[in-house]
Amino acid sequence: MSARMLVAGLGALALLVTGCGGSAPMGAGGAAAGRDEGPVKIGALHPVSGSNAVDGLQMRRGAQLAVDAINAAGGIKSLGGRKVELVTGDTQGKADIGQSEAQRLISAGAVSLVGTYQSAVSTNVAVVAERNRVPFVMDVTASDAIFSHGYQYSFRVQPGSKAIATAAAQYLKAVSDQAGKPVRKVAFLHEQSDFGSGAADAFTAAAKQLGIGIGPNISYDATTVSDLTAQITQVKASGADVLAVAGYYRDSLLAAKAIASVKPGLNAVWGVSNGAYDQPKFVADAAALGNLYFSTNYHYDATNPETVALREKYQKLYGDPMRTGAVLSYDAVQVIAHGVEQAASTDPQKVRDAIAAAQVSPLTVGRGQIQFAPNGDNRNAFPVLMQVRDGRVQQVYPPEKAESRPDYRVAWRP
Amino acid sequence: MTELDTGAPVVPETAPPDQKIKADRGFLGRAGIVAAVLVVAIVLALVQSGSGLVVWQSVVTGILTGGLYGLIAMGLTLIFGVLDIVNFAHGAFLTVAMFLSFGMIQATGLHPYLTLIAAVPVLFLLGAAVHRGLLSGKGGGSLENQLLITLGLSLLLENGLLMFFGAEPKTIDLPGDFQFPLLGAVVAGSRLYAFLGAIVLGGLLYWLLRRTRLGTAIRAVAANAPGAALVGINVRRMHTLTFAIGTACAGAAAVLAGPLVTVTPTLGEQFNITAFVVVVLGGMGNVVGALVGGLLIGLVEQLTTIYLGGQSSLLGVFVVFVLVLFLRPQGLFGRRA
Numbered sequence: 001m002s003a004r005m006l007v008a009g010l011g012a013l014a015l016l017v018t019g020c021g022g023s024a025p026m027g028a029g030g031a032a033a034g035r036d037e038g039p040v041k042i043g044a045l046h047p048v049s050g051s052n053a054v055d056g057l058q059m060r061r062g063a064q065l066a067v068d069a070i071n072a073a074g075g076i077k078s079l080g081g082r083k084v085e086l087v088t089g090d091t092q093g094k095a096d097i098g099q100s101e102a103q104r105l106i107s108a109g110a111v112s113l114v115g116t117y118q119s120a121v122s123t124n125v126a127v128v129a130e131r132n133r134v135p136f137v138m139d140v141t142a143s144d145a146i147f148s149h150g151y152q153y154s155f156r157v158q159p160g161s162k163a164i165a166t167a168a169a170q171y172l173k174a175v176s177d178q179a180g181k182p183v184r185k186v187a188f189l190h191e192q193s194d195f196g197s198g199a200a201d202a203f204t205a206a207a208k209q210l211g212i213g214i215g216p217n218i219s220y221d222a223t224t225v226s227d228l229t230a231q232i233t234q235v236k237a238s239g240a241d242v243l244a245v246a247g248y249y250r251d252s253l254l255a256a257k258a259i260a261s262v263k264p265g266l267n268a269v270w271g272v273s274n275g276a277y278d279q280p281k282f283v284a285d286a287a288a289l290g291n292l293y294f295s296t297n298y299h300y301d302a303t304n305p306e307t308v309a310l311r312e313k314y315q316k317l318y319g320d321p322m323r324t325g326a327v328l329s330y331d332a333v334q335v336i337a338h339g340v341e342q343a344a345s346t347d348p349q350k351v352r353d354a355i356a357a358a359q360v361s362p363l364t365v366g367r368g369q370i371q372f373a374p375n376g377d378n379r380n381a382f383p384v385l386m387q388v389r390d391g392r393v394q395q396v397y398p399p400e401k402a403e404s405r406p407d408y409r410v411a412w413r414p
Numbered sequence: 415m416t417e418l419d420t421g422a423p424v425v426p427e428t429a430p431p432d433q434k435i436k437a438d439r440g441f442l443g444r445a446g447i448v449a450a451v452l453v454v455a456i457v458l459a460l461v462q463s464g465s466g467l468v469v470w471q472s473v474v475t476g477i478l479t480g481g482l483y484g485l486i487a488m489g490l491t492l493i494f495g496v497l498d499i500v501n502f503a504h505g506a507f508l509t510v511a512m513f514l515s516f517g518m519i520q521a522t523g524l525h526p527y528l529t530l531i532a533a534v535p536v537l538f539l540l541g542a543a544v545h546r547g548l549l550s551g552k553g554g555g556s557l558e559n560q561l562l563i564t565l566g567l568s569l570l571l572e573n574g575l576l577m578f579f580g581a582e583p584k585t586i587d588l589p590g591d592f593q594f595p596l597l598g599a600v601v602a603g604s605r606l607y608a609f610l611g612a613i614v615l616g617g618l619l620y621w622l623l624r625r626t627r628l629g630t631a632i633r634a635v636a637a638n639a640p641g642a643a644l645v646g647i648n649v650r651r652m653h654t655l656t657f658a659i660g661t662a663c664a665g666a667a668a669v670l671a672g673p674l675v676t677v678t679p680t681l682g683e684q685f686n687i688t689a690f691v692v693v694v695l696g697g698m699g700n701v702v703g704a705l706v707g708g709l710l711i712g713l714v715e716q717l718t719t720i721y722l723g724g725q726s727s728l729l730g731v732f733v734v735f736v737l738v739l740f741l742r743p744q745g746l747f748g749r750r751a
Contacts, residue, residue, distance in 0.1 A: 229471060233467060250678070281582070
């Protein structure tokens with residue numbers, strides 16, 4: 001018995017010692033040393049396990065593809081062709097894990113961070129980045145709150161929640177007028193957390209300015225909801241002519257099923273930063289149900305040949321269609337590499353200044369090159385209107401980014 | 415202590431008739447009160463929303479969804495009633511069965527409901543193995559250990575599924591799914607099937623527990639394990655069997671619920687909380703109570719969204735939960751099967 005305890009104790013001790021041995025050099029003083037030699041490290045933080053693992057993995061691969069592309073083109077030229085290396089962390093979709101992983105990557109010598117897909121996680125990582133004076137370029141992060149704190153080291157490539165919702169209202173007005181069926185009243189169905197409610201509030205504000213009526217405003221709990229038929233019946237009873245939906249994948253699919261069975265008298269179903277209606281997966285899962293659904297969101301630029309080539313490469317390598325999130329990660333890593341190139345240094349503060357002044361052509365839809373406003377938000381981020389047509393998601397508005405013209409109607413009414 | 419199907423142990427078949435009548439009256443009284451409260455709640459909802467159609471659709475949806483909740487909670491309540499195990503892995507078992515069903519449909523193109531023939535036995539065996547291997551030994555002796563084991567198991571199963579199948583959400587299509595109007599409300603065929611399945615499963619379990627030798631043995635073990643052992647019942651085997659039957663119920667529930675949900679490895683979490691509330695509401699260990707509790711929770715969820723609009727429907731569920739715990743800790747139907 002005592003022998004066994006001794007062995008166990010020794011085992012525990014050994015674990016402790018090696019554990020400390022591993023982490024000590026990272027924590028103390030090793031940071032600068034790690035940056036000056038070997039490859040230039042970029043830290044990628046995504047949720048590659050947990051319920052968002054599909055998107056997290058997509059985005060990590062997107063970042064890796066960008067790194068591969070940079071290395072294939074000769075690495076960082078201003079540093080004598082030093083290679084770039086992606087060091088990765090798994091946030092598990094949790095804010096606290098994201099925070100500790102961010103710290104770990106910075107200690108491991110990352111010159112900049114890219115991530116994180118979820119606003120709550122990005123909020124925590126932004127604090128770590130600020131404290132360590134390491135730039136943090138967000139690929140997907142909807143919340144606008146992070147950019148109201150005066151942070152110096154936070155940047156974002158995608159359009160924010162408010163920008164998307166405002167554009168959604170403007171596009172709705174324009175497209176419905178064009179079709180000769182001007183929108184009168186919009187019912188808004190949204191999940192109840194910051195993401196859905198924020199989108200609903202911003203959309204309502206923009207719609208009021210355009211003279212569009214809003215109501216009813218219906219929310220639900222995305223984590224537990226298992227049927228939305230009663231909510232869609234409420235929409236039907238209200239006489240609204242457009243239904244806007246801001247939700248995640250699973251609940252938006254439920255909404256589509258409920259719409260198909262209740263058949264409310266709508267002219268259009270209008271996704272606002274919707275997590276489903278612009279996904280190829282949704283088109284496959286919902287089949288005929290989702291036909292002609294609209295969605296306003298950030299999107300990879302389907303009209304850009306470079307994007308098309310990148311997505312083909314991804315499809316060939318991983319057997320999955322590349323999602324917009326992954327293309328945004330690709331863009332974000334390009335921004336960081338550009339920053340390192342311009343700074344000709346791996347000092348995070350110099351890289352930060354170079355990123356703040358950077359101009360990089362995106363592979364996602366933008367108004368122009370990626371350029372950051374003083375608060376760190378991408379000045380030229382630009383949401384686009386998409387529609388499910390002929391079994392795939394197509395860009396339909398504004399005209400300069402359109403693959404085809406919007407078809408303003410719903411599938412179940414003539 | 416345990417109250418599985420407690421009609422028998424607490425008011426045994428041999429009880430004096432007046433005592434049994436009293437128990438019946440108490441049960442009817444409670445059912446009456448619940449029904450009256452429900453009617454008031456529905457009338458209030460009507461006043462609040464001002465649209466009969468919306469409220470009617472909510473009631474229909476609530477009952478159909480409630481059947482699904484009852485279906486999922488049945489296995490859980492059985493395990494709880496007989497073994498006193500709070501089985502946090504129930505949701506994970508449900509998910510495993512759903513992936514099994516999904517995998518079979520993908521591989522063989524079977525009708526979704528036909529996968530019952532595989533899902534139920536496989537889950538039965540899985541449950542038996544888990545009980546024999548993890549829970550019935552020394553390690554599963556204390557309540558804390560059982561909690562940790564089932565919780566750990568659910569994490570293991572979830573992440574195993576994640577590794578094996580990936581997190582990409584999957585859907586199960588029901589061939590020939592239809593919907594029909596019911597006095598203006600829409601009823602989807604797949605939901606109706608799940609609801610009917612819940613009633614059939616509830617009936618089967620009731621029959622098993624009340625009308626068969628096995629059921630009598632299970633109830634005896636639940637009521638008094640040492641006593642049951644004295645009359646020659648193998649208590650450990652009964653425990654394993656009950657646990658296996660409970661997980662087999664999760665298998666059946668998964669197949670019936672498959673076409674209604676998006677299948678992801680973390681699906682179990684979505685139902686775990688609701689299932690526990692239903693179990694407590696219906697009286698722990700009471701299979702028919704679980705069905706009624708499920709219907710109530712389904713209705714409460716739907717009505718809450720009418721009353722409170724933007725609030726989470728879970729708010730209403732937990733208000734009811736706390737009220738029931740306060741007024742009647744043994745559950746609404748805790749003394750009657």
